[in-house]
Amino acid sequence: MQPEQTKQRILAAAAELFGELGFDATSTRDIAARSGVNKALLHYHFGSKDELLAALLDGYYGALTTTLAAAWRQRAHPAEQVQDVVDAYADFLAEHRAFCAIVHREVASGRHVEQIVARTLSVLELRIGWFGEGPTAELMQILTSVYGMVVTYFTYGPVLARLTGADPFAADALQARKRHVRRIVALLFAEMAPDAKGT
Amino acid sequence: MQPEQTKQRILAAAAELFGELGFDATSTRDIAARSGVNKALLHYHFGSKDELLAALLDGYYGALTTTLAAAWRQRAHPAEQVQDVVDAYADFLAEHRAFCAIVHREVASGRHVEQIVARTLSVLELRIGWFGEGPTAELMQILTSVYGMVVTYFTYGPVLARLTGADPFAADALQARKRHVRRIVALLFAEMAPDAKGT
């Protein structure tokens, strides 16, 4: 087997298990078993369990940066651009549920925060110049709120499923959620900078 | 030492460590060491590590229910009541940072979800009749958003600290955050049900 294929198999299995059980609750033996490789290969290819997580996050953040940058370039007006980026972010989280769970849990644990902050910064960097000036306190509040609205929906997916009785990750539910968030974003930007609103 | 005092010491140490390191990364020996009791006492008083977590969550959710119910009764108009409950919830999370971290992480891990859903339901139950009817899809979206806006601020506290360079848990920062959330809640309820808005 190609070594690259081996690494990808390990990464895929690690993503699934870290997402399902959490970093701590997943053993390297679990990952080896699910990916069908020998357990010593994890350390041969990645060095340690922590470095495996780092490699996994690198892949996710790389893909996220590409995705958001692509969404960002589509339209001209700031408000529409934000809408598109939020939409793209929601789609990304829907497609990579494990990523969302991993990041959220590690942040809440206060561990691997350095890695996550650094990567989040490199993603945000793209759009901190959005409004000409640096991020104002107002903008930071809004970013936090929008981020929270989107991320919480995915993180609390199982809880929402129990509360509403419906699958929050079904296509129509996701569509409804995105519509809701878009509406709030529109409200926020309309209030904050009415002159900068697109259309 | 009174057995009740022993239990409280264990619970306090467990709250700190679960909040700082996470449930899995905290050993029963760590908890015993920090609380200054023998490690066998955790199992004598609580049965198992999982039951210790359950007891901890019981205490938190009980206090939360009391706090929110008290805030809920203060004012007459729905919009103001929601504002007060959101404020009280933010204050509660600020005061019990470990609770926020624990719940968020366990939910993201997909474990102990049953316990958390059940307790969340019992807290929400108080106010699901808020608007006469059951929770509409619209209301669920708003609840999720408001919850996400509040909770994410605390969960991502360390990240925000790095991004802004300021302490997000300082009194003035908390005040600013609460003001921001209140404003969004006002916007949402004004749009959703203009006639139900208080004042």
Added chain:
DNA sequence: GGCGGATTTAGGCGATCGCCCAAAAGTTGT
């Protein structure tokens, strides 16, 4: 065809985990 490096394998080491046990110490009622 054989050589050298990369990759894979089985097995296990030391540490740590949650949990349990038998005995000691403390507390209460009579």
Added chain:
DNA sequence: ACAACTTTTGGGCGATCGCCTAAATCCGCC
């Protein structure tokens, strides 16, 4: 003072953890 019960203690069991080692296997190149 003694007995009955609760609480605390040190020690350790079996399981599992991340990681390592030495040998086997694979593969490109002369």
